[in-house]
Amino acid sequence: MAKVCVIGSCSMDLVVTSTKRPLAGETVLGEGFSTVPGGKGANQAVAAARLGAEVAMVGCVGEDFYGTAIMENFKKNRVLTTNVEPVTHAESGTAHIILAEGDNSIIVVKGANNLVTPALVERALEAIRESDMVLIQQEIPEETVSYVSEVCHKFNVPMLLNPAPARPITEAIIENAAYLTPNEHERAILFPGMSTAEALQKYPNKLFITEGSKGVRYYDGNQEVLVPTYKVNAIDTTGAGDTFNAAFAVALAEGNSIRASVKFANRAASLSVTKFGAQGGMPTRAEVEANL
Numbered sequence: 001m002a003k004v005c006v007i008g009s010c011s012m013d014l015v016v017t018s019t020k021r022p023l024a025g026e027t028v029l030g031e032g033f034s035t036v037p038g039g040k041g042a043n044q045a046v047a048a049a050r051l052g053a054e055v056a057m058v059g060c061v062g063e064d065f066y067g068t069a070i071m072e073n074f075k076k077n078r079v080l081t082t083n084v085e086p087v088t089h090a091e092s093g094t095a096h097i098i099l100a101e102g103d104n105s106i107i108v109v110k111g112a113n114n115l116v117t118p119a120l121v122e123r124a125l126e127a128i129r130e131s132d133m134v135l136i137q138q139e140i141p142e143e144t145v146s147y148v149s150e151v152c153h154k155f156n157v158p159m160l161l162n163p164a165p166a167r168p169i170t171e172a173i174i175e176n177a178a179y180l181t182p183n184e185h186e187r188a189i190l191f192p193g194m195s196t197a198e199a200l201q202k203y204p205n206k207l208f209i210t211e212g213s214k215g216v217r218y219y220d221g222n223q224e225v226l227v228p229t230y231k232v233n234a235i236d237t238t239g240a241g242d243t244f245n246a247a248f249a250v251a252l253a254e255g256n257s258i259r260a261s262v263k264f265a266n267r268a269a270s271l272s273v274t275k276f277g278a279q280g281g282m283p284t285r286a287e288v289e290a291n292l
Protein backbone atom coordinates (compact mmCIF):
# COMPACT_ATOMS: atom_id res chain seq x y z
CA MET A 1 0.00 0.00 0.00
CA ALA A 2 1.43 3.40 -0.98
CA LYS A 3 2.04 5.86 1.83
CA VAL A 4 1.07 9.45 1.04
CA CYS A 5 1.59 12.44 3.33
CA VAL A 6 -0.64 15.43 2.54
CA ILE A 7 0.37 18.83 3.90
CA GLY A 8 -2.27 21.48 3.40
CA SER A 9 -5.58 23.12 4.14
CA CYS A 10 -8.64 21.69 5.88
CA SER A 11 -11.81 23.75 5.40
CA MET A 12 -15.56 23.64 5.44
CA ASP A 13 -17.22 24.47 2.11
CA LEU A 14 -20.37 26.64 2.37
CA VAL A 15 -22.05 26.06 -0.97
CA VAL A 16 -24.91 28.08 -2.48
CA THR A 17 -26.56 26.81 -5.65
CA SER A 18 -28.21 29.36 -7.89
CA THR A 19 -29.29 29.68 -11.51
CA LYS A 20 -27.58 33.08 -11.70
CA ARG A 21 -24.31 34.43 -10.32
CA PRO A 22 -24.89 37.92 -8.87
CA LEU A 23 -23.10 40.89 -10.40
CA ALA A 24 -21.41 43.43 -8.09
CA GLY A 25 -24.17 45.20 -6.12
CA GLU A 26 -26.87 42.75 -7.27
CA THR A 27 -29.00 40.41 -5.11
CA VAL A 28 -30.34 37.17 -6.57
CA LEU A 29 -32.42 34.39 -5.00
CA GLY A 30 -30.53 31.13 -4.54
CA GLU A 31 -31.93 27.61 -4.71
CA GLY A 32 -30.07 25.68 -2.02
CA PHE A 33 -27.38 25.79 0.64
CA SER A 34 -25.10 22.98 1.90
CA THR A 35 -22.17 22.66 4.26
CA VAL A 36 -19.69 19.99 3.11
CA PRO A 37 -16.04 19.18 3.93
CA GLY A 38 -13.45 20.76 1.64
CA GLY A 39 -10.09 22.50 1.50
CA LYS A 40 -7.56 21.44 -1.11
CA GLY A 41 -5.38 19.56 1.36
CA ALA A 42 -8.21 17.67 3.02
CA ASN A 43 -9.81 16.92 -0.35
CA GLN A 44 -6.57 15.42 -1.65
CA ALA A 45 -6.12 13.38 1.53
CA VAL A 46 -9.64 11.94 1.33
CA ALA A 47 -9.30 11.21 -2.40
CA ALA A 48 -5.98 9.40 -1.89
CA ALA A 49 -7.43 7.33 0.98
CA ARG A 50 -10.46 6.31 -1.10
CA LEU A 51 -8.02 5.17 -3.80
CA GLY A 52 -6.38 2.81 -1.33
CA ALA A 53 -3.36 4.74 -0.02
CA GLU A 54 -2.36 5.03 3.62
CA VAL A 55 -2.71 8.77 4.14
CA ALA A 56 -1.25 10.98 6.88
CA MET A 57 -2.63 14.52 6.96
CA VAL A 58 -0.64 17.50 8.29
CA GLY A 59 -2.78 20.58 8.93
CA CYS A 60 -4.72 22.76 11.37
CA VAL A 61 -8.38 23.20 12.27
CA GLY A 62 -10.04 25.62 14.67
CA GLU A 63 -11.45 24.38 17.97
CA ASP A 64 -14.96 24.99 16.71
CA PHE A 65 -17.98 23.23 15.20
CA TYR A 66 -16.43 23.01 11.71
CA GLY A 67 -13.13 21.77 13.13
CA THR A 68 -14.90 18.88 14.86
CA ALA A 69 -16.80 17.99 11.68
CA ILE A 70 -13.58 18.10 9.61
CA MET A 71 -11.85 15.71 12.05
CA GLU A 72 -14.83 13.32 12.00
CA ASN A 73 -14.77 13.33 8.22
CA PHE A 74 -11.08 12.38 8.22
CA LYS A 75 -11.81 9.45 10.54
CA LYS A 76 -14.72 8.31 8.37
CA ASN A 77 -12.38 8.28 5.36
CA ARG A 78 -9.48 6.55 7.17
CA VAL A 79 -7.12 9.55 7.01
CA LEU A 80 -4.56 9.57 9.88
CA THR A 81 -4.92 12.76 11.92
CA THR A 82 -2.02 12.51 14.38
CA ASN A 83 -0.55 15.63 12.77
CA VAL A 84 -3.74 17.67 12.43
CA GLU A 85 -3.67 20.24 15.23
CA PRO A 86 -6.76 21.92 16.67
CA VAL A 87 -5.87 25.56 17.41
CA THR A 88 -7.68 27.96 19.74
CA HIS A 89 -6.55 31.28 18.27
CA ALA A 90 -8.07 30.94 14.78
CA GLU A 91 -11.34 29.72 13.33
CA SER A 92 -11.44 26.74 10.93
CA GLY A 93 -10.85 27.60 7.28
CA THR A 94 -13.95 28.13 5.17
CA ALA A 95 -14.61 28.29 1.43
CA HIS A 96 -17.63 30.29 0.24
CA ILE A 97 -18.75 28.73 -3.00
CA ILE A 98 -21.35 29.80 -5.54
CA LEU A 99 -22.41 27.07 -7.98
CA ALA A 100 -24.15 28.81 -10.85
CA GLU A 101 -24.30 28.81 -14.65
CA GLY A 102 -22.39 25.52 -14.86
CA ASP A 103 -19.31 26.61 -12.90
CA ASN A 104 -18.14 27.58 -9.43
CA SER A 105 -16.79 30.82 -7.90
CA ILE A 106 -14.92 30.46 -4.62
CA ILE A 107 -13.69 32.79 -1.87
CA VAL A 108 -11.42 31.06 0.64
CA VAL A 109 -10.96 32.41 4.17
CA LYS A 110 -7.86 30.57 5.33
CA GLY A 111 -8.31 30.92 9.12
CA ALA A 112 -6.46 28.09 10.89
CA ASN A 113 -4.78 27.07 7.61
CA ASN A 114 -2.51 30.11 8.07
CA LEU A 115 -1.09 28.29 11.11
CA VAL A 116 0.29 25.40 9.06
CA THR A 117 3.80 26.69 9.71
CA PRO A 118 7.28 25.17 9.30
CA ALA A 119 7.18 24.56 13.09
CA LEU A 120 4.05 22.41 12.69
CA VAL A 121 5.69 20.49 9.83
CA GLU A 122 8.76 19.93 11.99
CA ARG A 123 6.57 17.96 14.38
CA ALA A 124 5.52 15.72 11.46
CA LEU A 125 8.96 14.92 10.02
CA GLU A 126 8.57 11.22 10.76
CA ALA A 127 5.39 11.00 8.66
CA ILE A 128 7.16 12.76 5.79
CA ARG A 129 10.25 10.59 5.97
CA GLU A 130 8.16 7.40 5.94
CA SER A 131 6.01 8.36 2.95
CA ASP A 132 6.37 7.38 -0.70
CA MET A 133 5.02 10.75 -1.83
CA VAL A 134 4.29 14.14 -0.30
CA LEU A 135 1.37 16.09 -1.69
CA ILE A 136 1.15 19.84 -1.04
CA GLN A 137 -0.87 22.84 -2.29
CA GLN A 138 -0.93 26.62 -1.74
CA GLU A 139 -3.74 27.33 0.72
CA ILE A 140 -1.03 27.39 3.43
CA PRO A 141 1.88 29.88 3.89
CA GLU A 142 4.55 29.96 1.19
CA GLU A 143 7.35 29.58 3.76
CA THR A 144 5.84 26.21 4.69
CA VAL A 145 5.81 25.03 1.07
CA SER A 146 9.42 26.13 0.82
CA TYR A 147 10.38 24.30 4.04
CA VAL A 148 8.57 21.11 3.00
CA SER A 149 10.33 21.18 -0.38
CA GLU A 150 13.71 21.31 1.42
CA VAL A 151 12.77 18.49 3.79
CA CYS A 152 11.56 16.29 0.91
CA HIS A 153 14.75 16.99 -1.00
CA LYS A 154 16.84 16.07 2.06
CA PHE A 155 14.87 12.88 2.78
CA ASN A 156 14.72 11.96 -0.92
CA VAL A 157 10.92 11.75 -0.80
CA PRO A 158 9.21 12.96 -4.02
CA MET A 159 7.04 16.06 -3.55
CA LEU A 160 4.08 16.77 -5.81
CA LEU A 161 3.20 20.48 -5.65
CA ASN A 162 -0.27 21.42 -6.85
CA PRO A 163 0.35 25.20 -7.16
CA ALA A 164 -3.23 26.23 -6.44
CA PRO A 165 -4.42 28.87 -5.77
CA ALA A 166 -1.95 30.63 -8.05
CA ARG A 167 0.99 32.60 -6.65
CA PRO A 168 4.59 33.01 -7.80
CA ILE A 169 7.03 30.53 -6.25
CA THR A 170 10.79 30.44 -5.88
CA GLU A 171 13.17 28.66 -8.23
CA ALA A 172 14.31 26.55 -5.25
CA ILE A 173 10.78 25.16 -4.69
CA ILE A 174 10.50 24.35 -8.38
CA GLU A 175 13.85 22.57 -8.31
CA ASN A 176 13.03 20.61 -5.14
CA ALA A 177 9.62 19.47 -6.42
CA ALA A 178 9.44 16.16 -8.27
CA TYR A 179 6.11 17.02 -9.92
CA LEU A 180 4.22 20.27 -10.57
CA THR A 181 0.58 20.28 -11.66
CA PRO A 182 -0.60 23.82 -12.51
CA ASN A 183 -3.56 24.64 -14.71
CA GLU A 184 -2.86 27.00 -17.61
CA HIS A 185 -3.54 30.14 -15.51
CA GLU A 186 -1.23 28.94 -12.71
CA ARG A 187 1.41 27.94 -15.27
CA ALA A 188 1.52 31.52 -16.60
CA ILE A 189 2.12 32.84 -13.05
CA LEU A 190 4.77 30.20 -12.28
CA PHE A 191 6.72 30.74 -15.49
CA PRO A 192 6.15 34.36 -16.59
CA GLY A 193 7.54 35.22 -20.00
CA MET A 194 7.61 31.57 -21.09
CA SER A 195 5.19 29.92 -23.47
CA THR A 196 3.50 26.66 -22.48
CA ALA A 197 5.76 24.72 -24.85
CA GLU A 198 8.92 26.35 -23.47
CA ALA A 199 7.94 25.62 -19.86
CA LEU A 200 7.04 22.01 -20.68
CA GLN A 201 10.35 21.42 -22.45
CA LYS A 202 12.31 22.95 -19.59
CA TYR A 203 10.76 20.47 -17.13
CA PRO A 204 10.33 17.10 -18.88
CA ASN A 205 8.27 14.54 -16.91
CA LYS A 206 7.98 17.08 -14.08
CA LEU A 207 5.54 19.72 -15.28
CA PHE A 208 1.97 18.52 -15.92
CA ILE A 209 -0.45 21.19 -17.13
CA THR A 210 -4.10 20.39 -16.46
CA GLU A 211 -6.28 21.71 -19.27
CA GLY A 212 -9.75 20.95 -17.89
CA SER A 213 -11.96 18.99 -20.27
CA LYS A 214 -9.09 18.69 -22.83
CA GLY A 215 -6.81 16.63 -20.59
CA VAL A 216 -3.29 16.88 -19.21
CA ARG A 217 -0.20 17.99 -21.15
CA TYR A 218 3.46 17.23 -20.43
CA TYR A 219 6.77 16.78 -22.22
CA ASP A 220 8.21 13.27 -22.06
CA GLY A 221 11.77 14.20 -23.10
CA ASN A 222 11.08 13.65 -26.82
CA GLN A 223 7.68 15.13 -27.49
CA GLU A 224 4.67 16.88 -26.01
CA VAL A 225 2.00 14.45 -24.86
CA LEU A 226 -1.68 15.27 -24.28
CA VAL A 227 -3.47 12.59 -22.28
CA PRO A 228 -7.16 13.23 -22.97
CA THR A 229 -9.73 13.19 -20.22
CA TYR A 230 -13.03 11.29 -20.21
CA LYS A 231 -16.34 12.83 -21.23
CA VAL A 232 -18.94 12.79 -18.45
CA ASN A 233 -22.07 14.64 -17.45
CA ALA A 234 -20.61 17.10 -14.92
CA ILE A 235 -22.77 18.04 -11.91
CA ASP A 236 -20.12 19.86 -9.84
CA THR A 237 -16.47 20.36 -10.84
CA THR A 238 -15.38 21.48 -7.33
CA GLY A 239 -12.59 19.15 -6.18
CA ALA A 240 -11.86 17.67 -9.63
CA GLY A 241 -8.32 19.08 -9.54
CA ASP A 242 -7.84 17.68 -6.04
CA THR A 243 -8.98 14.25 -7.16
CA PHE A 244 -6.59 14.42 -10.12
CA ASN A 245 -3.64 15.33 -7.89
CA ALA A 246 -4.39 12.67 -5.30
CA ALA A 247 -4.87 9.93 -7.89
CA PHE A 248 -1.73 10.98 -9.77
CA ALA A 249 0.26 10.90 -6.51
CA VAL A 250 -1.11 7.47 -5.53
CA ALA A 251 -0.45 5.94 -8.94
CA LEU A 252 3.11 7.33 -9.07
CA ALA A 253 3.80 6.26 -5.49
CA GLU A 254 2.76 2.74 -6.46
CA GLY A 255 5.45 2.77 -9.18
CA ASN A 256 3.21 3.12 -12.25
CA SER A 257 4.52 4.83 -15.40
CA ILE A 258 3.86 8.53 -15.86
CA ARG A 259 1.45 7.98 -18.72
CA ALA A 260 -0.51 5.28 -16.88
CA SER A 261 -0.61 7.49 -13.78
CA VAL A 262 -2.01 10.46 -15.72
CA LYS A 263 -4.64 8.21 -17.30
CA PHE A 264 -5.65 6.80 -13.92
CA ALA A 265 -5.83 10.34 -12.46
CA ASN A 266 -7.89 11.63 -15.41
CA ARG A 267 -10.36 8.81 -14.90
CA ALA A 268 -10.63 9.47 -11.16
CA ALA A 269 -11.12 13.22 -11.73
CA SER A 270 -13.78 12.67 -14.37
CA LEU A 271 -15.76 10.42 -12.00
CA SER A 272 -15.46 13.00 -9.20
CA VAL A 273 -17.49 15.64 -11.06
CA THR A 274 -20.56 13.44 -11.44
CA LYS A 275 -21.77 14.14 -7.88
CA PHE A 276 -22.29 17.25 -5.73
CA GLY A 277 -19.58 18.55 -3.36
CA ALA A 278 -15.79 18.56 -3.49
CA GLN A 279 -15.60 15.10 -1.90
CA GLY A 280 -19.07 13.80 -2.82
CA GLY A 281 -18.00 12.19 -6.09
CA MET A 282 -14.45 11.18 -5.20
CA PRO A 283 -14.27 7.56 -6.39
CA THR A 284 -12.98 4.44 -4.69
CA ARG A 285 -10.19 2.40 -6.24
CA ALA A 286 -12.68 -0.18 -7.49
CA GLU A 287 -14.80 2.50 -9.19
CA VAL A 288 -11.81 3.91 -11.08
CA GLU A 289 -10.55 0.51 -12.16
CA ALA A 290 -14.01 -0.58 -13.31
CA ASN A 291 -14.15 2.50 -15.56
CA LEU A 292 -10.59 2.54 -16.96
Ligand code: RIB
Nearest residue numbers: 011038039040095239278
Ligand atom coordinates in the same frame (compact mmCIF):
# COMPACT_ATOMS: atom_id res chain seq x y z
O1 RIB B 1 -10.19 22.59 -4.80
C1 RIB B 1 -11.47 22.74 -4.29
C2 RIB B 1 -11.43 23.35 -2.93
O2 RIB B 1 -10.93 24.65 -3.04
C3 RIB B 1 -12.77 23.47 -2.27
O3 RIB B 1 -13.14 22.33 -1.54
C4 RIB B 1 -12.62 24.70 -1.41
O4 RIB B 1 -12.40 24.37 -0.08
C5 RIB B 1 -11.43 25.45 -2.00
O5 RIB B 1 -10.44 25.57 -1.10
